[in-house]
Amino acid sequence: MSMQGQVQGQGSASQWQSGSPRPMQLRVRHTTGFTYAEGAEASYNEARMTPLTTSDQVVLRSRVEVSPTAWSQEYRDYWGTVVTAFEVHEPHDALTVVATSTVESTPHAVDVAPVGWADLAAVSDEWCEFLVLDSWVRPHDDLGAQLDTLRASSDTPGEYAVGAFGLVHDHLRYLPGVTQVSTTAAEAWEAGAGVCQDVAHATLGALRRAGIPARYVSGYLHPSTEPVVGETVEGESHAWVEYWDGDWRGFDPTNAVVPGDRHVLVARGRGYGDCPPLRGIYSTPGASELFVSVEVTRLR
Amino acid sequence: MSDAHLFDGYGPVAGFDEMFDDSTLRSEYAQVHAAFTRMGNDEIRARAESLASAYLDQGVTFGVGGEERPFPLDIVPRIIEARDWTDVDTGVRQRVKALEAFLADVYGPGEVFTDGIVPRETVLTSPHYHRVVAGIEPPNGVRVHISGIDLIRDGQGDFRVLEDNCRVPSGVSYVMTNRPAMSAALPEVFADHRIRPVQQYSRNLLAALRAAAPSGVSDPNVVVLTPGVYNSAYFEHTLLARTMGVELVEGRDLVCQQGRVSMRTTRGLEPVHVIYRRIDDEFLDPMQFYPESVLGVPGLVNAARAGNVTIANAVGNGVADDKLIYTYVPDLIRYYLGEEPVLRNVDTWRLGDADQREEVLDRLDELVLKPVDGSGGKGIVIGPAASREELDELRVKIDADPRAWIAQPVISLSTVPTLVEQGIRPRHVDLRPFAVNDGDDVYVLPGGLTRVALPEGELIVNSSRGGGSKDTWVLADPSTPADPKDAVDEEADGPEKAKSMRAAAPSVLTEDGGDL
Amino acid sequence: MLSRIAESLFWIGRYLERADDTARILDVQLQVLVEDPAIDEAASCQQLLSVMGVEGHTGAVNRWTILDLLAHNVDSPGSIASAITAAREGARGARETLSTDIWASINTMWRGLPSARTKRPPDMFAWVRNRTAMVNGIADGTMPRDEGWNFFVLGRSIERVDMTARLLSTAALASDTQVAWPTTLRACGAYEAFIRAYRGLEGDRQAAEFLLLDRWFPRSVVSALMEAERALSRLEARGQRSGFGDEAQRLLGRARTELEYRPLAEIVEAMPIEMERLQRTCAAASEAVGARYFSHSDTHAWTGGVSL
Incomplete structure (x- = not known):
C-alpha cells in the first residue's frame, strides 16, 4: 500500500475527509487460495470476501466462486460479516476462491457531535469487546509512554485520537515482508515497520488504552488517489480502523486519511483474527502455498 | 469383631450429618441403620467386598491419565x-x-x-x-x-x-450401575424402601x-x-x-x-x-x-x-x-x-470487582478460591489448607487475571455414614x-x-x-x-438398533445357520 | 454397522485365532526341539521365526528367544501376548456392540496374561487354547448372527487359513518329518480325527492332505476357506447370477478350488512355496475386505490455513 500525505498537527480527524462529490463505482476482483505440492484430499473453508452494504457504500453485485466446484452456504457471522462456507471433497492440486464485487461508495460525514472523556463510560459496556487490550493490539511500552503524555494533554477523546494516529503513523513505516499474519502490534512497533494490518492493530491498541472503543476494519483500497475510469489496477487487501466518538468514525492510519470513496469495507471485528479473508483446513501430505491478488477497476 | 463396632465412634460431626441429628437417628435412615446393625461388621464387609469385585469384573471404571481405575461404590446408601x-x-x-x-x-x-x-x-x-x-x-x-x-x-x-x-x-x-449393584448387595434393605x-x-x-x-x-x-x-x-x-x-x-x-x-x-x-x-x-x-x-x-x-x-x-x-x-x-x-x-x-465474591477483590485478598487464608472456568475441583485453592507459598502464588495469579477467579467461604459439606477401614464413619458428600x-x-x-x-x-x-x-x-x-x-x-421409542444396523442379517441366516 | 466396529470385530477374530494358533505352533515346535536329539536348534528356531513372519531379529536364536518373541513379549508383534492385547484393545473400542459376556471373557483373558507368562510353556499354551475356546464358545452362544458376527467369523477364518498354512510349512521344513507330522496333527487337535479317518497312521502325505483338504475337519485349510467364503456371501446378502462381485470372495474361492483340484503331490512337493502363496492370498483378501467395508479414506490430518 503506498502512502501519501503526512499527518499534520492537532485538530479533528474529519479534516482528512477526502470524499468526492459524485459517487464512485469500484469493481474488486479478489483471487486467493492455496496450491498444494502433493495435492490435497479435502478442504473446509470460510471466505470473508463479500463487501457489506453500509451507510457509506452500497454493494451492487457480488459473487464468490470456488474451484474446484464446492458445496457452499452463506451466512452472517457474529460481527455481521457475510461468510461463504464451502467444502471440497475431491482430490485437488489447488484451491481458488475468486470474489468479485461492484460497490458504489456513498460516503457521508459523521454529523454527531464528538464526546468528552466522561461520556465514554456510558458506552464502555456496550462496546466492551472493542476495548479489550489483548496481545494483538497492546501497545509497546515506548508507545505506551508517549500515549500517556498525549492523554494528559488531550482535552477530548477526538483530540487524543488524532494525536495517536500521528504517533503510530510516524513510527510505523509501510514495509511489506517485515511482519507476518501473526505479528502483534508491539512486535511491529519494535521493528518500526509493518503492513496495514500492523498499523491498524497498533492504532487500535493506542485508542483502547485511553478507553476509546475501536474496531478493526478489513476491506480494499483503490491505490491511486485519482482513479481513472475503466483502468484495472493491482490492489491489495487493506485494513483500517473505526473508533467511537459520539458515533463510529473511520480512519485509515496507514495512509493517514479518513476512509472515503476509494475504500471498500468487507468486515469489522476486534482485530484481524475476526475477519480473515480465507480461513480453513485442508488435508495434504505435503507443503502448501498461499496466493493472493486483488484487482480494482473504477467503473464510474 | 463384634457387631457393636459398626457405628461406634461415629461423630460427633461438625456440620450437617444426614443420618444423625446430633445423636438422634433421622427417620429416613432408620431401616438402613437397623439392617446394618443386624448384619454386623463381618457380614457388611463381606458384602462390600463382593460389591467391589463385581464392579471390577464389569469394568466399571474411570480413566486417570490413560489408566483405568475402579470407581469405588460405598455400601451405605444415601x-x-x-x-x-x-x-x-x-x-x-x-x-x-x-x-x-x-x-x-x-x-x-x-x-x-x-x-x-x-x-x-x-x-x-x-x-x-x-x-x-x-x-x-x-x-x-x-x-x-x-x-x-x-x-x-x-x-x-x-x-x-x-x-x-x-x-x-x-x-x-x-448412577445407573450403582443401583443394580446395590440391590444385589443389600436385597433385604432394598426391599424395605420405596426407592424411585x-x-x-x-x-x-x-x-x-x-x-x-x-x-x-x-x-x-x-x-x-x-x-x-x-x-x-x-x-x-x-x-x-x-x-x-x-x-x-x-x-x-x-x-x-x-x-x-x-x-x-x-x-x-x-x-x-x-x-x-x-x-x-x-x-x-x-x-x-x-x-x-x-x-x-x-x-x-x-x-x-x-x-x-x-x-x-x-x-x-x-x-x-x-x-x-x-x-x-x-x-x-x-x-x-x-x-x-x-x-x-x-455466597460468592467476584474478584473482577475491585472492592470485593480487596476483601478477598485480605482474607485469602480463610476462603476457597476457584478458577471460573474450571470444573470438578480443578485449580481450587482452599485457603485454610494452603501454605504461605501457595497463597502467594495465588495472589499473583489473581492480580494477573482477576476475572478468572471467584471466592467462596469454606463450607462444611454434609456428611453421610461411609464404610472405611475403622468402621462406618461420617464422610463428606x-x-x-x-x-x-x-x-x-x-x-x-x-x-x-x-x-x-x-x-x-x-x-x-x-x-x-x-x-x-x-x-x-x-x-x-x-x-x-x-x-x-x-x-x-414403555413400548414407545424402543431401542433404535433393531431398526437400523442389525436388520440385514436374518434373511440369510437360515441358509447355513446349522454350520455355525 | 459402523465400518470401524466391523473392522474391530474382524480383527478381534483374527487376533484371537492368531493367539490360539501361535500357541499351537509353539507347542509343537518346542516339543520337537525336545524330542529330536539330532535337531539343529538355532537353524530350526530361525526357520520358525521366518515362517511366523518375525523380521529384523539379530543374534543367536534358541528356544528362549522363540518363547520371548512369539509368546511372552507384548512388544513383539508376532507374540501371543501382543495378539491378546490387540484383541482386547479392539474389544474395548467396540465395547458397546459386544455382549457383556464376550467383553468380560476377552478382558479376563487379557487380565490373566501376566500370570500366564509365569507358567511353564506347555501350561501357558494350554491356557491360551482354553481361553480362546471359551471366547469363541461365548461368541457362538451369545452373538446375534448379524454383520458383526460375520466379520468376526471372517477374520477368524482368514487367520486360520493363514496360520494353518504356516503350521504346514513348519512341518514340511522339519528335519525329521516322522516326528513333525504327528505333533502337527496333535497341535491342531486333529490327531484322533486323522487316525480315525485314515484307519491308522498312514504318513506325511495323508497328514498333509487331511490338514489341507478335509472338508469335515474345521481347522483344515479348505474348511476355513469355506467358512470365510460363507461369511462373505452372507455379508454380500444379494444373490448373483454368475461369478463373484466381491474381490475377497473371488480370491478365497480361487485359492480353495486350486487346492482342491490340483494333484496333491504337486502341492506337497512344494509345500513351503504353496503355503506362502496361500498366505499372500489371505493378505490380499483381508485388504479387499478392508477396501470394501472399512473405507480407509478417513483419518485426514488437517492443517490450518489463513490468508491475508
Whole structure:
C-alpha cells in the first residue's frame, strides 16, 4: 500500500475527509487460495470476501466462486460479516476462491457531535469487546509512554485520537515482508515497520488504552488517489480502523486519511483474527502455498 | 469383631450429618441403620467386598491419565426423603430453564445486557463464549439437553448450588450401575424402601435427543460421539450408547458433506441427525476451533447452522458454566422466569470487582478460591489448607487475571455414614442430579450421583482425588402417584438398533445357520 | 454397522485365532526341539521365526528367544501376548456392540496374561487354547448372527487359513518329518480325527492332505476357506447370477478350488512355496475386505490455513 500525505498537527480527524462529490463505482476482483505440492484430499473453508452494504457504500453485485466446484452456504457471522462456507471433497492440486464485487461508495460525514472523556463510560459496556487490550493490539511500552503524555494533554477523546494516529503513523513505516499474519502490534512497533494490518492493530491498541472503543476494519483500497475510469489496477487487501466518538468514525492510519470513496469495507471485528479473508483446513501430505491478488477497476 | 463396632465412634460431626441429628437417628435412615446393625461388621464387609469385585469384573471404571481405575461404590446408601427431593427437583428444573433462556439470549438478542442484568463484559470475555454459534437456532430451542447441577447441603441441611454443568456433565453411568449393584448387595434393605428407579434415564435421554432432531426428520438417527477409549468417561459413553441402542461413534466415523453429517458404515454413508457429543467444544470442529484436533469432525458447526444436524449439548454452553455467571444465576431466574430461586447459591465474591477483590485478598487464608472456568475441583485453592507459598502464588495469579477467579467461604459439606477401614464413619458428600430437557419439560433423574470424599476431612469430592460414590435413594412419596417418567418399561421409542444396523442379517441366516 | 466396529470385530477374530494358533505352533515346535536329539536348534528356531513372519531379529536364536518373541513379549508383534492385547484393545473400542459376556471373557483373558507368562510353556499354551475356546464358545452362544458376527467369523477364518498354512510349512521344513507330522496333527487337535479317518497312521502325505483338504475337519485349510467364503456371501446378502462381485470372495474361492483340484503331490512337493502363496492370498483378501467395508479414506490430518 503506498502512502501519501503526512499527518499534520492537532485538530479533528474529519479534516482528512477526502470524499468526492459524485459517487464512485469500484469493481474488486479478489483471487486467493492455496496450491498444494502433493495435492490435497479435502478442504473446509470460510471466505470473508463479500463487501457489506453500509451507510457509506452500497454493494451492487457480488459473487464468490470456488474451484474446484464446492458445496457452499452463506451466512452472517457474529460481527455481521457475510461468510461463504464451502467444502471440497475431491482430490485437488489447488484451491481458488475468486470474489468479485461492484460497490458504489456513498460516503457521508459523521454529523454527531464528538464526546468528552466522561461520556465514554456510558458506552464502555456496550462496546466492551472493542476495548479489550489483548496481545494483538497492546501497545509497546515506548508507545505506551508517549500515549500517556498525549492523554494528559488531550482535552477530548477526538483530540487524543488524532494525536495517536500521528504517533503510530510516524513510527510505523509501510514495509511489506517485515511482519507476518501473526505479528502483534508491539512486535511491529519494535521493528518500526509493518503492513496495514500492523498499523491498524497498533492504532487500535493506542485508542483502547485511553478507553476509546475501536474496531478493526478489513476491506480494499483503490491505490491511486485519482482513479481513472475503466483502468484495472493491482490492489491489495487493506485494513483500517473505526473508533467511537459520539458515533463510529473511520480512519485509515496507514495512509493517514479518513476512509472515503476509494475504500471498500468487507468486515469489522476486534482485530484481524475476526475477519480473515480465507480461513480453513485442508488435508495434504505435503507443503502448501498461499496466493493472493486483488484487482480494482473504477467503473464510474 | 463384634457387631457393636459398626457405628461406634461415629461423630460427633461438625456440620450437617444426614443420618444423625446430633445423636438422634433421622427417620429416613432408620431401616438402613437397623439392617446394618443386624448384619454386623463381618457380614457388611463381606458384602462390600463382593460389591467391589463385581464392579471390577464389569469394568466399571474411570480413566486417570490413560489408566483405568475402579470407581469405588460405598455400601451405605444415601437416602433423600421425598419432600427434600421436591426442592431439588423444582430447583434444578428452574435453574435449567433459566440457563436455557440465558444462553438463547446471549447468542441471540442480548436483552439481558440491555436490561442491565448481567454486564456484557462478564459474558463476552468468557473463554467459553463462542461467537461462532451466534445466530444458530437449535431445532426445538434446546441447548442444554443434558445438565448436571452440583449441589451440597449446608450446615442447616439446605441444598445449595455449587456449580452448573451445561457442557458435557459426566457421572450418570455410575448412577445407573450403582443401583443394580446395590440391590444385589443389600436385597433385604432394598426391599424395605420405596426407592424411585433410575434405569429409565436412557429412555428419557433418547426421547429428548430424538425430540431435538432437525425439523422434517421423522425418524432421526441419534449417535453418541466419544473422543475414544482413552477418555476418562469412555465407560459411560459405551453404557449410554448401549442402553439407548444407538451407535457410539468417534470423530473419524463421521463425515460432513454438503452441510449434512453421515457415518461410515459397511453399507456406505448413513445420515446422522442428532449427535450427543462427549467432546469439548474446542475439539469438536477443527474447521472452527483447533485445526489439529483429530477427535472432531470438520464442518460440524456449519452443518448445525444449515439445520441438518443437532449437536447436543449445543456448542457454546460453557458460558453458562462460568463461575462468574454462576453468581448471577439467581438474578437470571428472577429475570427470565419471574420466580424466586428455589435453590440458593453459595455466597460468592467476584474478584473482577475491585472492592470485593480487596476483601478477598485480605482474607485469602480463610476462603476457597476457584478458577471460573474450571470444573470438578480443578485449580481450587482452599485457603485454610494452603501454605504461605501457595497463597502467594495465588495472589499473583489473581492480580494477573482477576476475572478468572471467584471466592467462596469454606463450607462444611454434609456428611453421610461411609464404610472405611475403622468402621462406618461420617464422610463428606455432594450431589450431582442430572436433568434432561426435551423442549417441553425438564426431567430430573431422581437420584443423581453422590460423590463421597473417602479421606477423612477431605472437602473436595472428586473421583480423581480418591473419591468414591454412593447409591442415592430418593424415596417415593406414598401419597402421590408415580411420575410417568419414572416408568421403567414403555413400548414407545424402543431401542433404535433393531431398526437400523442389525436388520440385514436374518434373511440369510437360515441358509447355513446349522454350520455355525 | 459402523465400518470401524466391523473392522474391530474382524480383527478381534483374527487376533484371537492368531493367539490360539501361535500357541499351537509353539507347542509343537518346542516339543520337537525336545524330542529330536539330532535337531539343529538355532537353524530350526530361525526357520520358525521366518515362517511366523518375525523380521529384523539379530543374534543367536534358541528356544528362549522363540518363547520371548512369539509368546511372552507384548512388544513383539508376532507374540501371543501382543495378539491378546490387540484383541482386547479392539474389544474395548467396540465395547458397546459386544455382549457383556464376550467383553468380560476377552478382558479376563487379557487380565490373566501376566500370570500366564509365569507358567511353564506347555501350561501357558494350554491356557491360551482354553481361553480362546471359551471366547469363541461365548461368541457362538451369545452373538446375534448379524454383520458383526460375520466379520468376526471372517477374520477368524482368514487367520486360520493363514496360520494353518504356516503350521504346514513348519512341518514340511522339519528335519525329521516322522516326528513333525504327528505333533502337527496333535497341535491342531486333529490327531484322533486323522487316525480315525485314515484307519491308522498312514504318513506325511495323508497328514498333509487331511490338514489341507478335509472338508469335515474345521481347522483344515479348505474348511476355513469355506467358512470365510460363507461369511462373505452372507455379508454380500444379494444373490448373483454368475461369478463373484466381491474381490475377497473371488480370491478365497480361487485359492480353495486350486487346492482342491490340483494333484496333491504337486502341492506337497512344494509345500513351503504353496503355503506362502496361500498366505499372500489371505493378505490380499483381508485388504479387499478392508477396501470394501472399512473405507480407509478417513483419518485426514488437517492443517490450518489463513490468508491475508
